[in-house]
Amino acid sequence: MADDPLPESGTPPRWRRRKEARPQEIVAAALDVFTERGFAATRLEEIAARAGISKGTLYLYFPNKEELFKAVVRSAIVPNLEMAEHLLHDFPGPSMEILAQLLEGIGGRIMATKVGGIPKLMIAEAGNFPDLARFYLDEVINRGFRVIGAVIERGVARGEFRPVNVAHTVRLVIAPVLMIAVWRSSFEPVEGKPLDVRGLLAEHLDHLRRALQPEGPGGDEA
Template sequence: MNATETHAPHKRERRKQDRPGELLEAALDLFVEKGFAATRVEEVAARAGVSKGTLFLYFPSKEELFKAVIMENVARPVAEGISEAESFEGSSGDLLEWMMLEWWRRYGATKASGISKLMMSEAGNFPALADFFRNTVIEPSHALVRFILQRGIDRGEFRAMDIHAVIHSVISPLIFLVMEKHALGACGQSPHALVPETFLSNHADLLVRGLKPETP
């Protein structure tokens, strides 16, 4: 037996290591398809090919499972964006457009974006989960946009502004795209459907033009 064979994990060990990811993937599929309330942990376990008892070894409740899905599929891309924005070398206008396009590529264009629609439709019934989503996703997202806007002001690229209000002007089209994708977009492709990347680039251009300092 060679060294590779000696140290390679057995199939059963690899399967055990993969289970949390497989459970999260199955849970994401079902939460997006059915919503939080209608999804049962038995269904998640069955789709992942394990027993309900095995699921509870990793996630003690449906709420904890949902939180883990949010952390992996929604909060993580936001955290990555914050880290990368801090080392961005271009203009603040370019950074704003980059952020919007990367948001679509890493989140909006993926099935995980259905979580945003789920939260809008079910948050009122699950206030604790709504608070969790606000703290782990919404607030960090706002912090990222706030960083970009303040960067532009500090560098003289953007005029002074009500940053809180402008944050919502930046984020609103992102939410619109997700809602359109999972509402009318789910009914079939329309000949008038938006091209997300084009829409976001155009919106970023409008924002940057409006945020430039006024010339004397």
């Protein structure tokens, strides 16, 4: 984003070789612009400007707009998914706890970074770029669904949750997160007042706990 602050004496060179650093910088700039403007309305020239390079240089690192976009999605989302998958395998405690950590982790990321803008982007562009949608469906959505689904199945198997329709419940778990991401991307800037993300997620988890609670004939709670 910013120029390197080398206080070099003499003539500042017009540019500098940064072969290693460029891709990340470009992807970071691209995430910014894509989430602000949407895919179609984003001009590669603006991405280049924010990355401190020229448009032609973009094409040294990415073959076209679509591949750049894919790189953005990969770098923004995939690591998160990997973390979620690890959490699922390594965490020994109650399943509800995994769900809570997952959702709170995502909530934190949505508030702290710009990844929350990606869903908006995909929603908007899926129709016009089917192979992009396919990519997102395979690499992000279905993988995310699988993780949540596994947690729910784990909970049911361990008797922590009542038996539910897993496929549907997965979507019900995710829906509020999606709403948060979408709201922050699209309407919060217009409305002005910030969404209470933490509070909303806490309420969601509270509702989920009650909705998933096994129906005890007598007393519940171990």
